[in-house]
Amino acid sequence: MKRRPALAGLTMMLVAALAACGGGTDKAASSHGGKADSAYAGQHQDRQDRDDKVSGVRDAVRHTTRKTAKGTRPHYVKKCETETRKVKHTQRKKGRTRTWYTTDRYRDCDKVRKGTETYTRVVRPERWCVRLDDLNGKKAKDDVWFRVAPAVYSKVNGADDRTRVTFEPISKGC
Known part of the structure; x- marks a missing residue:
């Protein structure tokens, strides 16, 4: 009977230590209604790893039609x-x-x-792509292609050449 309070205290200390090491709340769980769905958490983590918005000098645009x-x-x-x-x-x-x-x-x-x-x-899906120079202000990063949404493509396509643009890409590469 004396072991239960000691075991409960040890468990409580372990939980507190792990919470302190964890660095706070799970952002995927809190923004997803408290459900820490593994697929959602992985998707959320991927989105955090990459920069949401990119900026650079407009170099070229490319639209490939669906085949x-x-x-x-x-x-x-x-x-x-x-x-x-x-x-x-x-x-x-x-x-x-x-x-x-x-x-x-x-x-x-x-x-x-x-x-x-x-x-x-x-055979080939429809794609809208934009090529940037000086990616995120770095002069060495030139000619980087990004896949974008059609609305972003039309906005960037309407901009003048060598204009600085900022947008959220769908993926890197074209």
Whole structure:
């Protein structure tokens, strides 16, 4: 009985020490309604690691259109048949066993291949890209491509060449 308070005190000290080492609240959990979802926390951490906004001198813009191709794949249809099976029934009454059989009907469905169907597949997605010089004020960082949203692309495309622009990229590279 004397061990429980000592164990509780030791646990409390361990929790306090770990909280002190942790550096505060979990930002992913507090901004996500208290749920520390691992996928959300990882996404949140990735967003913190990269700089949200980049700035630099507008060098070039590039818009690549979506490229599609026609493809064919097998077409499957649902084919159902009515099947029957023999069901055995047993009844015990006053030491005697009575057995009889009935026929049970059920549907057996399968997907079967019936011809082909044509579909459109995306070979290359549509992309909007911007190339910057003097990235974040560093003269050595030139010709860095960023993928951006269409609205950001149109804003940067409307700006003059060699104008300083600031935006939030979707990803690095084009």
